[in-house]
Amino acid sequence: MPELPEVETIRRDLAPLVTGRTIVDVEVDPGTIHLLAGVPLETLRASLAGRTIRSLGRRGKYLLFELDDGRWWVAHLRMTGRLVWRPHAAPPEPYERARVVFDNGHDLRWSDLRKFGTWRIHASAEEVVGRLGPEPIDAGLTEAQFRRAFEGRTAPVKAVLLDQRRFAGLGNIYVDEALFAARIRPDTPAGQLSRAALGRLYRACRDVLERGIAHRGASFRDYVDGQGNEGRQHMFVQVFRRTGKPCYACGTPIERSIVGGRATHYCPRCQRPARRPQRREAGRAG
Known part of the structure; x- marks a missing residue:
């Protein structure tokens, strides 16, 4: 798409x-x-x-x-x-x-x-x-505003990023790529992400979109530009549609799953599940 x-x-x-x-x-x-x-x-x-x-x-x-x-x-x-x-x-x-x-x-x-x-x-x-959220590349979108879109959300982080009412323009390709760049597993509940992880994701979303524009889009199958020519971004993806191929960072085979009803690609080693915060037992000395 x-x-x-x-x-x-x-x-x-x-x-x-x-x-x-x-x-x-x-x-x-x-x-x-x-x-x-x-x-x-x-x-x-x-x-x-x-x-x-x-x-x-x-x-x-x-x-x-x-x-x-x-x-x-x-x-x-x-x-x-x-x-x-x-x-x-x-x-x-x-x-x-x-x-x-x-x-x-x-x-x-x-x-x-x-x-x-x-x-x-x-x-x-x-x-x-008027129905769309800000674009991740909008100059006026601050990191604090970006983080607020995830607060208290139990939905997977990927689903939040795909919601055009929250962030306009992101789709399956660039969400998978941004989550890999930020080292976040796509099925992580959005509200569990740390401030540091959301900071990485904020920067990653901007970076992958800007690189996609620089490479004139990704032509996996149907896309061509306004003159009928293919783009080059598909030659630079890190995880998207690379199922079973070695991760460029660690060599682990890229895995594919379904998150929010969408085919999802990630590295199981680079994008580990988020650690749940440990609860202290009531009444126990600290």
Whole structure:
């Protein structure tokens, strides 16, 4: 699934290409329109055709196209969505479901093998971003604010990190990588983490996302950037999808389990279970 680094890479690729351009037409496969847009094609076309894109932003895993009538076209790639820039005469993309035709002879081509991705038109971007927590790379997110998201939580730390209402943009790849970098076992109850462990995790989340952006995303299977090229981050992962392979730090085989319903990868030696605090017996001399 494309996560923050992949979506940010696409945004950086497409922003200079679509900003200031006018949408001429919208074409969507009839079997996909209700899954993709949730409205008839005529309604989607009326919302987009003739509109000029003022800017292209991103929040979490969402792409935010600002339209010149004040509304927002919001795209979510979900599992297998792709959004690439192509000349109008270029052959169809693999699993192409839709295209947005621009006034300069180019299209945005939407491909989606599993057809889980969505396009929605919103009156305000706040309708989407208002539901999201801060991004771990937000300059204003302090370590103290980060720690508060885990206080008193009995859910596994991985589940807390995946909750977009708490932290926007993290998904399975980068959560596994951040937990390995912080030497925290993914199934550890979030409220049991020490202040030092949460400090390591705070820094690790920032680091893995920034490296993912620098490497233009991870192309394990479906992801490509806005020009249709693969990223390189999958070449640098430490644990994700490395089940049975030796840990780069200690040589122990990487293990796979299910945490919070998600496939999870970790090193059983580097990421040991958290120690439970010992209780002193009542009445016993200390």
